[in-house]
Amino acid sequence: xxxxxxGVRTTFQTDQAPENRIVRRxxxxxxxxxxxxxxxxxxxxxxxKRSSVDTPRLEWYEDDYVARWVNISAAGAASGxxxxxxxxxxxxxxxxxxxxxxxxxxNAIPEIxxxxxxxxxxxxxxxQRGFAGTTTGAIAxxxxxxxxxxxxxxxxxxPNSKVRRPTAILSYTQIFRTSCQFSxxxxxxxxxxxxxGERQREHKKKLKExxxxxxxxxxxxxxxxxxxxxxxxxxxRTTMGVNSVVSTNGTAVDxxxxxxxxxxxxxxxxxxxxxxxxxxxxxxxxxxxxISFWGFSKLMLSPGETRLGVNIQxxxxxxxxxxxxxxxxxxxxxxxxSTGFGGMAFSLDLDQLEMRYLNANGENxxxxxxxxxxxxxxxGYMDEILTEAGLIxxxxxxxxxIYNVTDFTTT
Numbered sequence: 001x002x003x004x005x006x007g008v009r010t011t012f013q014t015d016q017a018p019e020n021r022i023v024r025r026x027x028x029x030x031x032x033x034x035x036x037x038x039x040x041x042x043x044x045x046x047x048x049k050r051s052s053v054d055t056p057r058l059e060w061y062e063d064d065y066v067a068r069w070v071n072i073s074a075a076g077a078a079s080g081x082x083x084x085x086x087x088x089x090x091x092x093x094x095x096x097x098x099x100x101x102x103x104x105x106x107n108a109i110p111e112i113x114x115x116x117x118x119x120x121x122x123x124x125x126x127x128q129r130g131f132a133g134t135t136t137g138a139i140a141x142x143x144x145x146x147x148x149x150x151x152x153x154x155x156x157x158x159p160n161s162k163v164r165r166p167t168a169i170l171s172y173t174q175i176f177r178t179s180c181q182f183s184x185x186x187x188x189x190x191x192x193x194x195x196x197g198e199r200q201r202e203h204k205k206k207l208k209e210x211x212x213x214x215x216x217x218x219x220x221x222x223x224x225x226x227x228x229x230x231x232x233x234x235x236x237r238t239t240m241g242v243n244s245v246v247s248t249n250g251t252a253v254d255x256x257x258x259x260x261x262x263x264x265x266x267x268x269x270x271x272x273x274x275x276x277x278x279x280x281x282x283x284x285x286x287x288x289x290x291i292s293f294w295g296f297s298k299l300m301l302s303p304g305e306t307r308l309g310v311n312i313q314x315x316x317x318x319x320x321x322x323x324x325x326x327x328x329x330x331x332x333x334x335x336x337x338s339t340g341f342g343g344m345a346f347s348l349d350l351d352q353l354e355m356r357y358l359n360a361n362g363e364n365x366x367x368x369x370x371x372x373x374x375x376x377x378x379x380g381y382m383d384e385i386l387t388e389a390g391l392i393x394x395x396x397x398x399x400x401x402i403y404n405v406t407d408f409t410t411t
Contacts, residue, residue, distance in 0.1 A: 058390050060169055063167070076141040089123055093160040094115055097151050098145040113145070114127060170223060171239055173390040174237055174239040176388070178210040180382075187199050221240060224236075240391055242393055242401075249399070251400035252400060252401050253266055271322075272319040275398035276349050276351055278321045286342060330342060352399070357388060
């Protein structure tokens with residue numbers, strides 16, 4: 001006799017008795033379905049940039065070198081003044097040498113300052129001006145100073161250490177669900193353009209939509225976790241997307257409407273400042289049009305090729321090489337509209353990106369189709385495509401974007 005239960009149905013009951021529900025793993029198939037629809041997720045899957053996790057919280061630590069620049073306070077410092085204040089504690093220790101940079105058009109040797117003591121407040125410095133025979137001068141309010149390294153005497157006491165604490169970063173797995181329903185009459189009816197039946201045709205279409213949804217979240221999502229969403233007592237999590245990372249890392253380039261080659265070159269310099277010298281460039285069609293036009297005279301373009309199923313064009317600049325993929329999902333809301341994402345391109349270091357899916361305790365939440373997921377007595381089928389996965393974007397400065405591209409110039 002079948003057991004009876006009250007309350008919420010859980011995996012306990014399904015573990016105890018087999019049910020007429022079929023689960024199909026389709027994560028590999030997902031990468032092959034229309035590879036140019038969602039090139040980011042296609043490349044992540046094909047390059048095996050995915051792994052399983054046993055928690056919906058994706059946490060890692062990032063570190064950086066100690067600061068190389070500090071700013072003097074708004075008071076500045078007159079020529080010859082040997083005590084001045086920094087705008088904020090700047091990891092300066094006794095023995096450090098600071099350079100007062102001039103304007104970029106100057107060929108003069110800048111003043112070098114040697115720090116002889118740092119007050120306990122961390123911002124008041126006692127210094128030797130005009131060190132190494134350089135010429136002293138007034139330091140403007142809030143001027144930047146470059147730390148160029150320490151200089152110590154023989155047999156000096158042990159110097160103070162500089163430590164930069166690693167920063168914890170969080171992303172989350174997000175639950176993606178795409179459902180479809182069929183009457184059994186529809187399933188039993190033969191239709192044109194569906195040799196395997198309408199149910200199979202719709203599954204293939206819904207898989208593409210599911211893939212586009214994940215790709216869109218990986219582009220435009222933002223990491224969040226609400227443990228009691230809308231007072232339901234149930235958590236809701238969203239994954240980070242590359243746009244939420246590069247929009248706040250200070251590297252984004254505003255094209256100002258009509259993209260010039262000079263602005264594109266600035267974008268290239270920022271894109272390859274950190275990380276690998278070969279990166280992925282996912283661009284809206286207008287950006288690809290500009291690159292194709294300039295390729296005749298200003299850029300080195302290779303013929304288009306297919307890599308891992310994605311149409312790629314190699315773009316070689318003075319600073320690095322991009323693998324350019326067109327993404328039609330970078331679009332505006334309507335033809336002729338100025339609202340949307342149709343003026344963007346993202347430069348991404350694929351070594352710093354990874355897809356993580358939840359898989360623990362015998363429950364694999366990688367992409368799969370659950371056929372006949374709900375059995376409520378109706379004369380039909382209720383199927384679902386489900387993925388619980390998230391994106392990790394490490395080292396924000398390795399990635400950047402250009403935006404506000406509405407046209408491009410021929411020069």
